[in-house]
Amino acid sequence: MVSVSRDTAGDASLDVVVVGAGFAGLYLLHRLRSLGFSVRVYEAASGVGGTWYWNRYPGARCDVESVDYSYSFSPELEQEWTWTERYAAQPEILAYLEHVADRFDLRRDIQFDTRITSCHFDETTDRWTLLTDGGERVVAPYCVMATGCLSTTKLPRVPGVESFAGPTFHTGQWPHEPVDFSGQRVGVIGTGSSAIQSIPHLARQAAQLVIFQRTPNFSVPAWNHPLDPDYVAEVKAAYPERRELCRQSQAGFPIEGTPGSASTATEEERAAQFGAKWQEGGLRFLGAFGDLLIDPAANEAASEFLRTKIRERVEDPAIAALLSPTDYPCGTKRLCVDTGYYETFNRDNVTLVDLRRSPIEAITPTGVVTTEATYEFDALVFATGFDAMTGTLANIDIRGTDDLPLIEKWHDGPRSYLGLAASGFPNLFFITGPGSPSVLSNMVVSIEQHVDWIADCLDHLRRTGLGRIEATPEAEEQWVDLVAQLAGLSLFEKANSWYIGANVEGKPRVFMPYLGGVNTYRAQCDEIAANGYQGFSLREGAHRVEARVR
Ligand SMILES: Cc1cc2nc3c(=O)[nH]c(=O)nc-3n(C[C@H](O)[C@H](O)[C@H](O)COP(=O)(O)OP(=O)(O)OC[C@H]3O[C@@H](n4cnc5c(N)ncnc54)[C@H](O)[C@@H]3O)c2cc1C
Numbered sequence: 001m002v003s004v005s006r007d008t009a010g011d012a013s014l015d016v017v018v019v020g021a022g023f024a025g026l027y028l029l030h031r032l033r034s035l036g037f038s039v040r041v042y043e044a045a046s047g048v049g050g051t052w053y054w055n056r057y058p059g060a061r062c063d064v065e066s067v068d069y070s071y072s073f074s075p076e077l078e079q080e081w082t083w084t085e086r087y088a089a090q091p092e093i094l095a096y097l098e099h100v101a102d103r104f105d106l107r108r109d110i111q112f113d114t115r116i117t118s119c120h121f122d123e124t125t126d127r128w129t130l131l132t133d134g135g136e137r138v139v140a141p142y143c144v145m146a147t148g149c150l151s152t153t154k155l156p157r158v159p160g161v162e163s164f165a166g167p168t169f170h171t172g173q174w175p176h177e178p179v180d181f182s183g184q185r186v187g188v189i190g191t192g193s194s195a196i197q198s199i200p201h202l203a204r205q206a207a208q209l210v211i212f213q214r215t216p217n218f219s220v221p222a223w224n225h226p227l228d229p230d231y232v233a234e235v236k237a238a239y240p241e242r243r244e245l246c247r248q249s250q251a252g253f254p255i256e257g258t259p260g261s262a263s264t265a266t267e268e269e270r271a272a273q274f275g276a277k278w279q280e281g282g283l284r285f286l287g288a289f290g291d292l293l294i295d296p297a298a299n300e301a302a303s304e305f306l307r308t309k310i311r312e313r314v315e316d317p318a319i320a321a322l323l324s325p326t327d328y329p330c331g332t333k334r335l336c337v338d339t340g341y342y343e344t345f346n347r348d349n350v351t352l353v354d355l356r357r358s359p360i361e362a363i364t365p366t367g368v369v370t371t372e373a374t375y376e377f378d379a380l381v382f383a384t385g386f387d388a389m390t391g392t393l394a395n396i397d398i399r400g401t402d403d404l405p406l407i408e409k410w411h412d413g414p415r416s417y418l419g420l421a422a423s424g425f426p427n428l429f430f431i432t433g434p435g436s437p438s439v440l441s442n443m444v445v446s447i448e449q450h451v452d453w454i455a456d457c458l459d460h461l462r463r464t465g466l467g468r469i470e471a472t473p474e475a476e477e478q479w480v481d482l483v484a485q486l487a488g489l490s491l492f493e494k495a496n497s498w499y500i501g502a503n504v505e506g507k508p509r510v511f512m513p514y515l516g517g518v519n520t521y522r523a524q525c526d527e528i529a530a531n532g533y534q535g536f537s538l539r540e541g542a543h544r545v546e547a548r549v550r
Contacts, residue, residue: 014038014140016458017130019116019396021106022050024146024431024447026097027073030104031455037462041106041146042132044115048101050148052094056174057194057381058201060090063222063283063337064442067235068254070096072243073448077103079236087224087282087337118397119143121426126468126541128427141467141543142458144429145393149439152391156189156384157505158360165365170382171198181205184378187368189360191217195383196336200344202381207349210375212368214355215496216325218306219336223281247449250517252442255287262289262298274305282337292331293490299329306330313342322354328495334439388498389434389512390414400425413501413510417471417479417535418525420450426470427541429454434512435483439499441518449518453525457533467541475535487511 016032018025021043032039045053062069066083081096088096101107115133122129128143153172155161169179171194186206188195191213203209235242245254262270270289277288285306291298307324314320323342325333344350358372367376387394390410398406401424409415409424416422419436420429431450432438438446461469487493492511493500501507514521528534 016142017140020146041110057171059197147392150386160363187377190383200340218330219338252445259290303330329491332495333497413508417476421471423471423473486515
């Protein structure tokens with residue numbers, strides 16, 4: 001048991017403060033506690049789970065296969081937990097994370113219902129001071145932001161957005177009790193991943209469902225199904241090799257070998273490969289060829305294949321055309337994975353409104369007014385996504401040396417070293433921060449890698465008697481340039497995606513994730529650590545973290 005002592009100011013004195021209790025915060029707490037650090041996690045929600053605590057909308061499920069979208073750190077956990085579906089639904093993923101919290105006795109070091117509002121570095125003590133929304137003050141030499149890439153919801157910027165008199169729901173902040181839309185006229189604003197998952201469910205309940213679409217998205221069927229116990233047994237028996245494949249892959253999936261090139265394949269070979277990947281379902285489609293996100297012609301072939309599938313699934317050709325993206329390459333906005341999304345538009349109670357043709361002018365107490373029509377609703381669903389990757393960090397008043405606010409440093413786009421740290425912000429780490437593979441990967445793989453790297457780093461500092469670590473401005477500069485260069489070699493900058501901040505007005509247009517691949521990235525991080533944390537300046541801090549006996 002970790003003892004929490006009091007510092008001279010009377011604050012809880014810890015080695016590490018962690019913000020967030022999702023996949024990242026939970027594993028970090030376990031890992032650091034096992035190393036004998038005293039750790040406390042602060043979480044705004046009333047329970048664990050992060051994304052899977054908040055996103056309870058009907059149809060919410062993972063789009064990385066469950067057996068891979070799970071922790072690898074504990075072989076016992078791997079063996080005792082059994083996923084029931086190819087893509088687990090939100091209640092099952094939340095139950096898994098609750099099980100993890102109980103199994104590893106994590107809750108005793110998590111303070112729920114507590115939002116961190118500010119986080120300031122004190123150069124005289126080399127410590128971070130954090131304030132909570134309840135007025136509590138927490139001091140620790142190290143602070144880790146496990147605050148999530150998709151945890152700050154966003155409403156559309158439309159006049160009167162708060163004025164609707166009926167119930168409103170954001171998919172990312174869904175109520176805990178089931179919502180019954182039976183017999184109601186429901187409007188859905190947005191057609192990204194969450195909309196694509198929820199719309200088929202909402203359409204089956206509501207009397208009328210009107211979907212407001214600004215930008216259509218590409219989606220591939222999930223072909224979700226219950227998992228065959230023999231398959232689960234096979235996966236469990238081979239988990240060590242499977243996890244290693246994930247770690248050594250481009251995006252954190254258990255894929256062997258390198259895909260060929262669409263540009264050198266014949267038309268028949270391309271059609272056969274796209275068809276095969278379509279039949280496999282889900283995100284694997286983008287792995288059909290290695291150049292789909294690099295070569296415009298290769299991508300256009302894939303995009304056209306997906307558009308053909310939309311035309312096959314939607315009966316009305318005009319609706320099919322509206323649902324077919326034509327102005328960005330597939331995969332450069334997050335590819336969606338659906339169950340019956342396009343077929344939903346064949347229902348009599350479903351209407352698609354094209355906001356490019358008739359934008360929303362206002363939301364009123366009774367509905368939505370576009371430039372062409374007025375729609376009356378009993379309930380409104382905002383599936384308008386998140387201020388991704390930086391939004392949650394920007395909501396915390398984070399200040400480093402010289403009282404520099406992080407939002408000021410990141411005014412023209414996020415600047416980090418490895419997506420893990422930033423110069424001017426000593427002893428502060430980000431999990432899956434901008435500049436790391438994060439949202440372009442199976443995030444559990446990336447989260448575990450970051451947690452392990454940070455834990456090893458803190459252990460190294462303790463063993464060597466060094467208390468302060470900070471990314472150098474030069475290393476950060478080079479890393480930011482590399483992230484930008486890789487983005488420039490890809491097609492990603494051709495889309496107005498949340499990867500590039502385009503969904504938030506005023507956000508700088510900078511591609512945020514690192515595109516070099518999970519495998520290459522891991523090797524770089526490991527090499528940097530092996531070389532004495534190259535690119536970081538390490539020195540004795542004004543504090544000393546002692547090993548504790550648990
Ligand atoms: C609907 C949906 C489906 C997804 N499906 C997949 C998938 O299939 N595969 C995949 O790889 N990824 C998926 N993701 C991405 C998902 O976010 C990650 O996989 C993963 O759950 C992130 O874990 P995390 O712990 O880093 O962050 P989160 O789960 O977002 O947890 C962060 C926590 O920090 C808390 N927090 C934030 N700010 C503060 C503060 N100031 N004070 C206190 N607490 C704070 C939040 O309340 C939250 O609980 C999905 C995301 C969404 C929204």
